[in-house]
Amino acid sequence: MVSGATLGIAELTFCKRRSRARQRSDMQEQPVFQVEIAKDSGRVNHAANRESKWRSIYCGLFSLVVLAGCNPFPETWQWNQKLTIEISTPQGIARGSAVAHVSWQAANAAGNYPSSYSGEATVVEVLPNRYLFALLGEETKYIALRTFAKEIGGVSVSPTGFAAVSQVHGIRNVPPQHYPLLVTFTDISDPKTVQKVDPNNLAAAFGPGVTLKRITLEITDDSVTAGKIVALLGWLNDPAVMENPGWSSLPIDSRGAIGALLSHYPDLRGSRK
Template identity: 50%
Template sequence: MTSSNWVVTSVSAARPSLVLALVSALFLTSCGLFADVWQWNQKLTVEVLVDGKVVSGSAVSHIWWQEANAFDVYPSGYKGEATVVDLGQRGKLFALIGEETTYIAQYTLDDKLGYSRGDYEGLLPAIMRFRGAKDVPRDRYPVLVTFTDTSNPKTIRKVDPHNLSATFGPGISLVRVVLEITDEKTAFGKVEPILPWLSWPRERFLAAGGGITPLKIPGESIGRTNFVRKGS
């Protein structure tokens, strides 16, 4: 075999391996295995004025964002539990978690940190480095709910953050919602003892709603993971 034929044969033999390597690299990139990840813990505190006295509740959620994948999508996730405020004889107020949990820091801290909300690769790392607290804008409050009977998911009621008295009676109002980026760890155990149906088997839970979720409130799609989410 001449040297030129040997070179051509070697290149031809290498092509499948090269193609496989390129395909593998593209696949890994699209899966985000080489992507930067920005993550932080955020504490949400809800303060309520009840008959002249401020009562509050707080919960810490873990948030993560990943830089854009091959489809120009920024994957994200969260885990934690709803914030619960004990209003005594008035009942309990829950500030739910959900997809908006991953965005609340951007809407709360963008001006303070000097980045636009659309600048993900500037704002998200800045949030991860930041430590401190700021009031959440009123138009970005989490969904608020209560139950007339916490043992029955069908008794869920949506609460107007601007008019708590309509649900809980006179002398009660929402003072503020505060977001803090913190080193505190996520913790579970406040919500599940209050809402026993969170641990019901799926069949029993759906049966309580006549075959569909019993958690029905106007304008919202609510599930059990809006109260407790242990995996992101």
């Protein structure tokens, strides 16, 4: 299980994405006449200085790269991974999957491996209108290395490990100690009702006869999942929820969970009145 600190980290990351998205939105929504005035006022000077400016930029960037010992085109390893949850219920097996993209780069000057992920949480309808979510997070980037440790010769956060995972085939059970954080909303229409779910005791959240059968992972050519979470949780597109003062009024657990449902911030421009 992931500690409660994970939700706080997810909220901080999500807030940064919210801020960047809002800034982009504000820039895109500038009145046209302001943009045209800016273009007209700077056209002559821009044309006269374009060559010297670009020469200075290129030289500056080249100097930074040389001084930092960085590779501007680092070797990259990437793959799509499908996480599937299977749950036993009194009505039978409930199943849900989602595909995320993971990318790792060669070590930088500091000896770190830059990495990223994109996608959305895995969701499964356990019972009518009752859903279980497997959240995204730092574990998303490592789960393949850990799940396929046997196939790649041991867990290895290194170029050898990245390259080996990208070539793996087949489906494997995710080790229980590396399960993603599981949550549910007792009321799917209310983001305040988020609740952590114990993978060893789904009955506590969903009732008698509900158990987690397994969580599997597969390296796949399938496209990254998009749109499921937003379609299910309509309030993700509601500025009254996703922007202040509504956002700051949510419980911290709700904000943390919401921040780990998606790797990106929802586009709210079409939802603002």
